[in-house]
Amino acid sequence: MKIETSNMLFFFFIVIMSITIACKHDPFVPVVDMHDDMMQDTTMMDTTVLENPCDTNIIYFNKDVLPLLKGNCAYSGCHDAATASDGVILDNYEAVISTGEVSPFNLSESELYEVLIDDDPEDVMPPSGKLDNDQIALIASWILQGADNLNCDEFIGECNTENVSYELFVAEVFKTQCNGCHDSNVASGGIITDNYESVKSIVDSGRLFGTINWDNGFSNMPKNQEKLDSCTIVKIKSWIDEGALDN
Ligand code: HEC
Numbered sequence: 001m002k003i004e005t006s007n008m009l010f011f012f013f014i015v016i017m018s019i020t021i022a023c024k025h026d027p028f029v030p031v032v033d034m035h036d037d038m039m040q041d042t043t044m045m046d047t048t049v050l051e052n053p054c055d056t057n058i059i060y061f062n063k064d065v066l067p068l069l070k071g072n073c074a075y076s077g078c079h080d081a082a083t084a085s086d087g088v089i090l091d092n093y094e095a096v097i098s099t100g101e102v103s104p105f106n107l108s109e110s111e112l113y114e115v116l117i118d119d120d121p122e123d124v125m126p127p128s129g130k131l132d133n134d135q136i137a138l139i140a141s142w143i144l145q146g147a148d149n150l151n152c153d154e155f156i157g158e159c160n161t162e163n164v165s166y167e168l169f170v171a172e173v174f175k176t177q178c179n180g181c182h183d184s185n186v187a188s189g190g191i192i193t194d195n196y197e198s199v200k201s202i203v204d205s206g207r208l209f210g211t212i213n214w215d216n217g218f219s220n221m222p223k224n225q226e227k228l229d230s231c232t233i234v235k236i237k238s239w240i241d242e243g244a245l246d247n
Pocket residue numbers: 070071074075076174177178179180181182188189191193202207208211212217218219221222223224
């Protein structure tokens with residue numbers, strides 16, 4: 001009896017120890033690791049397959065580079081397809097690479113970049129004066145990243161039209177899409193879009209929304225270029241509807 005009891009106790013001891021060890025180890029080592037991998041896989045699949053979000057470290061041609069070129073270079077009288085000054089056309093990817101003589105990863109071999117930093121006022125582009133440093137840096141980064149024609153979805157599934165800011169949104173759109181033809185020097189059609197007062201007067205005259213929405217009876221703006229994306233148009237409309245504030 002005595003021996004049997006101690007055998008039984010020993011047996012139970014072993015069983016309990018095994019359970020304890022199993023409980024202690026299993027959840028912490030293999031199970032959790034596997035779970036982590038699975039989680040990562042699903043998230044990566046969601047973002048790459050269902051959406052193509054913009055990575056802030058990547059320069060995208062259509063989203064970042066093209067608007068800058070269209071706003072500052074690729075317009076009538078300069079480097080749009082119709083004018084093609086010096087044979088240079090800067091309103092689409094293929095032409096930018098070939099006529100802008102862009103050499104991927106190589107700034108000093110890229111004419112498009114060299115003309116932006118040229119110290120000779122006769123040669124610098126645009127002729128009206130150098131671009132902002134951040135605009136030049138953007139072109140440089142794009143070339144150094146390989147001058148690819150990458151795209152991303154800027155507004156994935158939603159367009160936030162709440163509290164649209166003049167300074168942070170509207171003015172930024174105009175800077176790249178309109179000011180090249182409508183700053184105080186150029187003022188095409190007598191229209192100026194590079195300061196709040198002038199923009200407000202276009203809004204008050206009822207001409208702003210019709211031109212960017214390409215409504216009947218309005219010139220299509222940006223002129224000779226792609227229409228602004230629908231989220232941008234809706235956001236500007238929301239800003240106008242809220243009173244076109246200097247916010
Ligand atoms: C490539 C040059 C160019 C760009 C870029 C451009 N415009 Fe214009 N815009 C013009 C010219 C030229 C006129 C005058 C002739 C005409 O109406 O087509 C004009 C006229 C206008 C007018 C008056 C026309 C009307 O129907 O009332 C408005 C308003 C206007 N632009 C707004 C804008 C806005 C806003 C943008 C940016 C989203 C923009 N433009 C981008 C060249 C440009």
